[in-house]
Amino acid sequence: SLIMAVIFVPVIGSKIAKKNKHNQDDFEEKLKAKYEKVLLYCVNKPKQVLKIAIFGFIGMIFIYAQFNHGVEFFPEAEPESANVLVHAKGDWSIYEKDEMLKKVEDIVLQQEGIENVYSVAGDTGNSTGGSQDIIGKLSLEYYDWDYGRPKSAEILKSISEKTEHLYGIKVEGEEQQGGPKEGKPINIAVRGDNYTLVKSIAKRIEKELAQVEGIKDLTTSLSDPGIEWNLIIDRAEASRHNTNLVEVGNTASLTTAGVKVGTYRPDDSNDEYDIVARFTESQRSLTNLDNLRVITSSSDIVPAENLMQRVAKEKVSIIERLDQKNVVYVKADVEEGVLANTIIDIMQKEIDKADIPAGVSIEFKGDREDQQEASTFLEKAFLFAIMMMLIILVTQFNSIFQAFVILSAVILSIAGVLLGHLIMVKPFGIVMSGLGVIALAGIVVNNNIVLIDAYNILRKDGLSWKEALVEACKTRLRPVLLTAITTLIGLLPMALKLTIVFTERKVMYDSPSSQWWDQLASSIAFGLTFATVLTLLVTPSLIAWFEGRQEYKKNKKNK
Known part of the structure; x- marks a missing residue:
């Protein structure tokens, strides 16, 4: 665009422009006349205009703080695919898991808007902190948005409602993540050295979170509830009966996984297969385990209950650590229209009031952690951009004040962003x-630069500061307004979530592609509108205040 403006546009303009001088139409003359009246008021009473601008900016900050619509990390966009996670408590075989998954799959295949369904029963490769009771996953591929399918949230909600009658099965929808977001937006990590204490705190948080309105798909990384039996062998008693741990253990293994007694390799295979001996399925039970008889090396038969003790303990299938401390994750999604930040703020207040034992820490991961990182990065990027522009402006204009005037529009235009x-x-x-504010800074300074540059040129031509200021503003009125209007027209479809497909001659509202950009477009559009007013009214007031002050000091010194 710079090359076009500097080289091609002047060349093309010189060839096609009319030889006669352009005559301004009546509308532009009337507009300039009205603007000149307002401009003269700003130049003659700059302090009043600056007070209005400053108090208006502060007032906008307070109004937004009271009536804002919340904060979110990244906008939600309509996904092209989703997953349906199937939960079921219990120690199920792969075939039992597959049968339960088929029941859910039959319901999913009847759902409108789904083109393809891919299912996996068994281990689905849970991520860190994932739920441990997932027995399978259905991957859904939606029809294109152009076909008028229902929204993903509506599809997943319908599937959840239609599977409620399946006893012992819980269905969770997981939409495809877009942008920097990853996993569920609410992710609370409970850490500590004492696993039992960490587990109890995590259960308390889960219970509190379940009572918060707007929460859905609440899960924890705790192991499935269950019992595992530990066999404690009495070494001394085994020794008295002329047997050992291996013989007692192998006897007990006959009722569980079995005992390997050899290997076998078929003639037509290169792989060996284990030969395992164990009881028939009807004999593999706890009762039979208690009635076992151990054959010792001296061929004596000893009741197994004399040699070992069966102890029931809570089943623990997985233990996770974070920075060498036991950790349990509590994760949740939010209903459509509910901001995760609102829920997190509620939970943060509850956690601050709670009596958390020493040695246990509670941290918010997920959206809150990513949001803080992105916010810190964008703040640094914005400050760096302002500093670089300040250095360039001071170098070019050789005036700290004029650089301050140009950059003041960037700061004040944030009020327009919040209003939008x-x-x-x-x-x-x-x-x-945040990206919209940074992009806005680069657009806003352009109008102020050309305005102050025109003012400096007129001052060098010998005009007084007041005449030069009024003439510069009148001269720059048309390009400033044209820049703002053309930019707003270009941003309007994105700000209104409109997608215009020229090749197919149709307009779509709230399509997936438009959902990404409406926040950025609104920030620039409203910020630029606000900044245009600042350029045409507040910037001249700042210059008039400064020049009047300098003139007053000069007159006072001469006296």
Whole structure:
């Protein structure tokens, strides 16, 4: 665009422009006349205009703090696919898991809007902190949005409602993640050295979180509830009966996984297969384990209950650690229209009031952690951009004040960004709205630069500061307005979530592609509108205040 503006546009313009001088139409003359009246008021009474601008900015900050629509990390966009996770408590075989998964799959295949379904029964490769009772997963591929399918949230909600009658089965919808988001937005990590204490705190948090309105698909990384039996062999008693741990253990293994007695390799295979001996299925029970008889090396038969003791303990299938401390994750999703940040703030207040034992820490991962990282990065990027622009402006204009005037529009235009989020009923997006503010800074300074540059040129031509200021503003009125209007027209479809497909001659509202950009477009559009007013009214007031102050000091010194 710079090459076009500097080289091609002037060349093309010189060839096609009319030789006669352009005559301004009546509308532009009337507009300039009205603007000149307002401009003269700003130049003659700059302090009043600056007070209005400053108090308006502060007032907008307070209004947004009271009536804002929340904060979110990244905008939700309609996904093209989703997963359905099937939960079931218990120690199921792979075939039992497959049968339960088929029941859910039959219901899913009848759901409108789904093109393909891919299912996996058994271990689905749970991520860190994932639920341990997942028996299978269905991967859904939706029809294209152009076909008018229902929203993903509606599809998953319908599947959840239609599977409620399946006893012992819980279905959880998991939409495809877009952008920097990963996993469920609410992710609470409970850490500590004492696993029992960590587990009890995690259960308390799960119970509290379940009572919060707007929560769905609440899970923990705790092991499935169950019992495992430990066999404690009495070494001394085994020795008295001329036997040992191996013989007692092998006898007990006949009722469980069996005892390997050899290997076998078929003639047509290169692989060996284990030969395992164990009781028939009807004999593999706890009762039979108690009635076992151990044959010792001296061929004596000794009751197994004389040699070992069976002890029931709580089953623990997995223990996770984070930075060498036991950790349990409590995760949850939110209903459509509910902001995860609102839920997190509620839980943070409850945790702050709770009596947390020493040695146990509670941390928010997920969206909150990513949001803090992105916010820190964007703040640094914004400050770096401001500093770089300040250095360039001071170098070019050789004036700290004029550089301050140019950059003041960037700061004050943030009020327009906040106003836009209030009017459009949008939450402030850390990523997209933040990028919008940074992009806005680069656009806003352009109008102020050309305005002050025109003012400096007129001053060098010998005009007084007031004449030069009024003439510069009148000269720059048309390009400033055209820049703002053309930019707003370009951003309007994105800000209104409209997708215009010229090749197919159709307009779509709230399509997946438009959902990504509405926060960014709204930030720039409203910020630029606000900044245009600042450029045409507040910037001249700042210059008039400074020049009037310098003139007053000069006159006072001469006296």
